[in-house]
Amino acid sequence: MNRHTRKILVVDDEPDLQMLMLQKFRNKVKNKEYEFVFAEDGKEALETIQEHSDLSLILCDINMPRMDGLTLLNELRALNRTDLKTVMVSAYGDMENIRTAMNRGAYDFVTKPIDFKDMETTIEKSFRDIEQILKSKDLEEQLEALNYDLDMAARIQQQILHQDFPVFPDDNRFDIFASMMAAKHVGGDFYDFFKFDEDHLAFFIGDVAGKGMPAAIYMAVCRTMLKAIGSEVADPAECMTKVNNMLIPESDITTFVTVFYGIMNVKTGELKFCNGGHNIPYLITVDGKVEALPDVGGLLLGKFENAGYEAGTVNLKPGETLVTFTDGITEAENEEEEYFDEERVIHYLEKNASKKLDSQVKGLFLEVMKFAGSATQSDDITVLSVRHNKPDD
Numbered sequence: 001m002n003r004h005t006r007k008i009l010v011v012d013d014e015p016d017l018q019m020l021m022l023q024k025f026r027n028k029v030k031n032k033e034y035e036f037v038f039a040e041d042g043k044e045a046l047e048t049i050q051e052h053s054d055l056s057l058i059l060c061d062i063n064m065p066r067m068d069g070l071t072l073l074n075e076l077r078a079l080n081r082t083d084l085k086t087v088m089v090s091a092y093g094d095m096e097n098i099r100t101a102m103n104r105g106a107y108d109f110v111t112k113p114i115d116f117k118d119m120e121t122t123i124e125k126s127f128r129d130i131e132q133i134l135k136s137k138d139l140e141e142q143l144e145a146l147n148y149d150l151d152m153a154a155r156i157q158q159q160i161l162h163q164d165f166p167v168f169p170d171d172n173r174f175d176i177f178a179s180m181m182a183a184k185h186v187g188g189d190f191y192d193f194f195k196f197d198e199d200h201l202a203f204f205i206g207d208v209a210g211k212g213m214p215a216a217i218y219m220a221v222c223r224t225m226l227k228a229i230g231s232e233v234a235d236p237a238e239c240m241t242k243v244n245n246m247l248i249p250e251s252d253i254t255t256f257v258t259v260f261y262g263i264m265n266v267k268t269g270e271l272k273f274c275n276g277g278h279n280i281p282y283l284i285t286v287d288g289k290v291e292a293l294p295d296v297g298g299l300l301l302g303k304f305e306n307a308g309y310e311a312g313t314v315n316l317k318p319g320e321t322l323v324t325f326t327d328g329i330t331e332a333e334n335e336e337e338e339y340f341d342e343e344r345v346i347h348y349l350e351k352n353a354s355k356k357l358d359s360q361v362k363g364l365f366l367e368v369m370k371f372a373g374s375a376t377q378s379d380d381i382t383v384l385s386v387r388h389n390k391p392d393d
């Protein structure tokens with residue numbers, strides 16, 4: 001509907017009424033606030049509606065030849081146009097038909113003889129409601145388009161993250177499994193892993209501050225940088241230092257990321273690692289105990305230029321598992337606003353230490369979901385686990 005000129009269809013077989021409408025609203029027509037088109041019966045009205053797609057209001061008599069107003073209302077209902085309103089114009093003594101018209105979808109009515117001041121009030125009220133309907137329809141279309149874009153972004157994000165396990169089926173010296181559940185369509189958590197060379201597996205997990213599309217975009221930048229630098233640099237601390245400095249120009253005042261980065265010698269089990277403000281991972285020992293990895297410190301990435309990062313080293317014995325995760329696990333809340341917390345993570349891992357890696361990770365997700373119950377997931381949840389296998393596995 002034109003923002004200034006609003007088009008009205010008058011359906012009436014009396015020429016006098018058409019003349020009166022043009023005369024009484026001549027200032028509105030002159031100022032291009034109203035534009036009138038006319039039809040003498042329901043059939044002609046339907047043809048006119050097809051010709052004028054920008055019509056938004058119909059003033060319609062009830063008693064007309066060929067097709068009366070009540071039949072026209074049935075035909076209009078079939079058009080399924082919520083933005084096209086019909087105001088019935090009929091004699092006061094014809095209230096039974098007016099009642100029928102309202103039941104068939106008429107928006108309002110005015111009675112003959114016409115009080116044109118009352119008609120103008122009715123027309124203006126109708127247009128206000130129509131404009132609200134159009135705004136709502138526009139917002140609904142924008143929301144549908146946004147949801148489509150978000151669904152597409154979610155699919156792209158899932159394709160970016162490894163989904164088909166096992167990823168290295170021909171190398172039985174280690175197992176690796178990871179999964180992410182976004183709090184919204186797309187998330188800020190991420191993980192990745194790759195062979196640095198034949199005997200070294202590089203892997204990392206990260207958590208971008210915030211959620212939704214901005215976090216997802218920053219996540220993609222972080223992941224790309226970590227993989228690009230990590231493919232060239234064997235020292236986790238050096239990799240983190242370079243990525244941190246590269247991220248600073250890409251960050252604003254509220255944007256940063258925490259990262260845990262590790263490189264494991266899949267032949268010997270030696271693990272070199274670096275932590276950038278991330279949750280400290282757990283090590284499940286051969287005898288089923290759960291121990292926190294040594295804390296080597298390290299600031300979050302994207303905030304402090306030339307921040308110092310130190311690497312730590314541990315040796316994973318055959319059968320031992322490293323479990324990394326984001327704070328969406330420990331900070332998951334239930335209906336009573338209790339956190340899942342570290343103790344529940346440890347208890348679960350101790351109880352399920354001997355499970356296959358994929359079952360162990362999926363089981364932790366399930367444990368968190370059961371704990372949260374009907375509470376809304378407020379943060380992305382991600383787990384990445386690596387196991388150094390026994391030589392005969």
